[in-house]
Amino acid sequence: MAGQPSPSDDHGTRSRTGAGSPQRAAGGRRRRRQDAVRRSEPVRLAARSGAHPPQCCPRTRCDPPADGRSTNRTRSPSIWLWRGLGILCxxxxxxxxxxxxxxxxxxxxxxxxxxxxxxxxxxxxxxxxxxxxxxxxxxxxxxxxxxxxxxxxxxxxxxxxxxxxxxxxxxxxxxxxxxxxxxxxxxxx
Structure with a gap:
């Protein structure tokens, strides 16, 4: 609809970029990164104060990093060293x-x-x-x-x-x- 801001527009003005444009994709990545920072802020503050970080709940979701990297550490080559030490134990x-x-x-x-x-x-x-x-x-x-x-x-x-x-x-x-x-x-x- 003409005159209404698009959902991806941060400034309330109509977006002039197409749905698949690089600028729009960059804006989405930027917002996801900002959301991840906002969600991790209580954890960082708790770590600085020496308190335990909050447990996962709907308010502080434990989502994967915004950059798309996997947090699964079992793919690391060093995990086989630890598994081998467990077997030796x-x-x-x-x-x-x-x-x-x-x-x-x-x-x-x-x-x-x-x-x-x-x-x-x-x-x-x-x-x-x-x-x-x-x-x-x-x-x-x-x-x-x-x-x-x-x-x-x-x-x-x-x-x-x-x-x-x-x-x-x-x-x-x-x-x-x-x-x-x-x-x-x-x-x-």
Whole structure:
């Protein structure tokens, strides 16, 4: 209709460009980019203030970037490195179960095998913390408003190592790893 502004016109004047013109396409890209900036503004402000960014909801949609790039990181070549490390971690659980079972048998107690395993692990982790992080600072986590249950992960780790060293001679390494894996999958649901 003559005299009415077109929907794509920002200034309220009638657009003189055709539907497929480069100027009109550039205007659409510009608006999409501006909309993306407006949607991400609360996230940027929250990041600057140290607060957690808002969760996805209709008001703050999590749309793909306006430039059309994919946010899917699984296509990155480095993802295969991380997947390989995950597989090696799983393999090390099987090897650890066999070692703990043998150590528990040699020491005459799965508890002693677990203690030896934790002492060696503690020494290794202390060395990693000193060389990588230049010390251990728990003050921020202690002073923060964190739930108390987050500190019991080490206790659960001790139970896992103890049960692995006790079950491995009883069930065998393969079945021990299988039941631990079933427990992990069930607990993850």
């Amino acid at each position: 799983g393999m090390s659980l099987a090897v650890q179960a066999a070692m703990l079972g043998r150590l528990g048998t040699a020491l005459g107690s799965p508890i002693k095998a677990s203690v030896v395993s934790f002492i060696l692990g503690f020494v290794l982790l202390c060395a990693v913390v000193v060389f990588r992080d230049h010390g251990l600072d728990l003050g921020k986590a202690i002073r923060g408003h964190n739930p108390p249950w987050m500190w019991i992960g080490g206790l659960l780790g001790a139970v896992v190592v103890l049960m692995t060293s006790w079950l491995s001679p009883q069930l065998g390494t393969g079945l021990t790893v299988l039941v631990v894996l079933i427990g992990q999958v069930t607990g993850g649901l």
